[in-house]
Amino acid sequence: DADVTQTPRNRITKTGKRIMLECSQTKGHDRMYWYRQDPGLGLRLIYYSFDVKDINKGEISDGYSVSRQAQAKFSLSLESAIPNQTALYFCATSGGTGYWTEAFFGQGTRLTVV
Amino acid sequence: GQQLNQSPQSMFIQEGEDVSMNCTSSSIFNTWLWYKQEPGEGPVLLIALYKAGELTSNGRLTAQFGITRKDSFLNISASIPSDVGIYFCAGQPLNNAGNMLTFGGGTRLMVKP
Numbered sequence: 001d002a003d004v005t006q007t008p009r010n011r012i013t014k015t016g017k018r019i020m021l022e023c024s025q026t027k028g029h030d031r032m033y034w035y036r037q038d039p040g041l042g043l044r045l046i047y048y049s050f051d052v053k054d055i056n057k058g059e060i061s062d063g064y065s066v067s068r069q070a071q072a073k074f075s076l077s078l079e080s081a082i083p084n085q086t087a088l089y090f091c092a093t094s095g096g097t098g099y100w101t102e103a104f105f106g107q108g109t110r111l112t113v114v
Numbered sequence: 115g116q117q118l119n120q121s122p123q124s125m126f127i128q129e130g131e132d133v134s135m136n137c138t139s140s141s142i143f144n145t146w147l148w149y150k151q152e153p154g155e156g157p158v159l160l161i162a163l164y165k166a167g168e169l170t171s172n173g174r175l176t177a178q179f180g181i182t183r184k185d186s187f188l189n190i191s192a193s194i195p196s197d198v199g200i201y202f203c204a205g206q207p208l209n210n211a212g213n214m215l216t217f218g219g220g221t222r223l224m225v226k227p
Binding site: 004033035040041043044045048058092102105106107108 | 118156157158214215218219
């Protein structure tokens with residue numbers, strides 16, 4: 001089983017619909033992240049969380065919200081989906097203390113908003 | 115926000131050739147990382163660099179942390195078909211206490227057998 005699991009893997013939704021992407025991890029990491037990938041733009045940070053009570057906005061948080069339900073679970077919501085939110089979404093985790101730690105990514109959720 | 119300029123955007127090479135790609139920034143970075151993404155998968159860390167000037171190898175891959183702390187390169191020697199994928203550089207900017215990474219736009223590598 002994957003250490004970082006995202007559901008669903010693919011989703012097509014209509015403009016204006018609310019949608020939730022879920023992420024769970026078995027690595028025991030405190031830190032979790034949501035990134036968005038668009039062709040040629042790399043990965044851009046949407047939200048991040050250092051522990052259950054900590055939520056922070058990333059570079060492109062407008063139109064998104066998150067919930068850290070438990071140490072192992074971090075969900076991303078699009079309250080009212082729009083077509084330019086069509087992208088590949090990745091959840092990632094990192095753990096440990098200190099200056100830097102390695103980020104582990106899920107397999108991604110491909111979201112299409114029509 | 116911080117920006118990383120990664121080049122080239124894509125490469126189409128013959129099996130056996132060496133590959134070089136790089137990332138540059140106008141800002142100083144504390145850490146440079148190189149990830150590989152295969153189709154249908156999330157990025158996987160290849161090499162992490164922590165000190166200016168550091169040169170690190172991982173099999174046929176070699177990466178260096180530029181001495182100015184504003185750039186890094188990744189070399190792949192004797193490419194093989196399974197090297198196909200998108201390679202991303204990522205960095206942790208100076209004075210970033212939150213362990214957030216900034217990613218380059220990626221280099222798409224295609225290898226012809």
